[in-house]
């Protein structure tokens with residue numbers, strides 16, 4: 001189909017502009033004529049109503065605008081919900097039918113339908129509705145033109161369970177709320193990720209669909225796939241079936257990162273170690289890679305190995321090492337000094353072990369920088385988010401008068417007098433973020 005496409009907003013729209021499924025010849029002619037007046041080719045108008053549409057869209061990609069005649073449906077709402085199962089996020093759906101029922105109209109709009117047209121169709125009515133859909137497609141939205149250049153921070157655990165996801169969520173929350181950046185938390189742990197769970201959200205199917213079919217990734221797709229944790233924070237995550245292995249060479253993740261760049265000011269990626277090793281190009285143009293460890297021998301060994309690996313696999317990346325779960329009572333497997341000796345460089349940030357606050361935040365479905373914002377851990381992470389902004393050189397966003405400014409990282413770190421041994425007590429410079 002050689003139709004006119006709307007101007008691309010997120011860079012790479014690849015789907016058909018329009019498809020229609022109608023139940024009778026008259027409707028077919030009318031829809032075809034309307035498409036012709038708009039300069040859209042009529043090649044994608046099919047005979048058959050919603051059942052045919054469901055069948056067809058389950059094996060082919062969805063268009064940007066979809067028109068469906070519901071006349072052959074006995075329970076339109078149920079069929080529309082079944083359609084949503086196969087229709088890709090981002091599609092604008094217009095339906096038509098014989099039922100003149102306000103309740104049905106409202107229910108259809110509530111289920112995400114853009115418009116409901118009463119039969120028999122009139123050319124003006126079809127034209128107005130199609131033009132409106134095209135306007136929605138092409139009109140710029142605030143997220144299309146971020147004021148501040150985008151930057152990405154990826155968070156990677158040196159080993160499992162060290163707290164990488166807790167840190168990623170806390171930083172994302174703080175970037176969005178305290179730093180006022182439109183932020184996406186991109187959870188690349190598609191089978192076992194906890195980003196959506198951590199905000200008490202259902203991850204949706206978007207990320208899993210994107211991995212299965214990277215060619216579907218575009219701005220509209222993202223818009224439907226993202227779930228919202230707050231006004232400025234979106235989450236892109238999945239709970240892919242355990243039985244379904246991750247069959248991706250990383251292309252989908254790379255495209256997602258590219259797409260997020262054009263719509264958001266900041267991406268915080270929760271990046272599993274194995275995925276990074278398999279697809280080092282995911283580290284291509286990120287600003288900062290946070291390597292998270294806990295004070296253990298195994299973590300020291302793996303941080304050392306990862307730092308060396310990065311020198312060749314992603315030489316432009318400047319990693320920072322976060323030592324998390326530093327216990328106040330001195331019960332740690334390896335002292336800070338020995339850890340730093342083992343990794344042959346200084347640790348950039350140390351975060352306290354605070355099982356109580358972390359458990360409470362998990363129970364509430366909130367980030368540590370939200371429900372635990374007054375704790376030492378919450379304060380340090382808030383300060384670190386502000387510090388990351390300074391490091392990437394992004395201009396500060398204006399803060400409202402009512403909002404408390406996050407504390408300076410240096411002062412937060414100095415106040416933390418919980419190091420295990422005297423030898424490990426922080427000197428002022430040693431713990432300043434480098």
Ligand SMILES: Nc1ncnc2c1ncn2[C@@H]1O[C@H](COP(=O)(O)OP(=O)(O)OP(=O)(O)O)[C@@H](O)[C@H]1O
Nearest residue numbers: 157160161162163164165166325352353354355358
């Ligand atoms: N500073 C901390 N103090 C106490 N508990 C913590 C701290 N950071 C993380 N935890 C806890 O450690 C556990 C692992 O955290 P998290 O899931 O963030 O780690 P991860 O590195 O993402 O793990 P995975 O390898 O499974 O992805 C969680 O129960 C979390 O609540």
Ligand SMILES: [Mg+2]
Nearest residue numbers: 164165189194
């Ligand atoms: Mg994790």
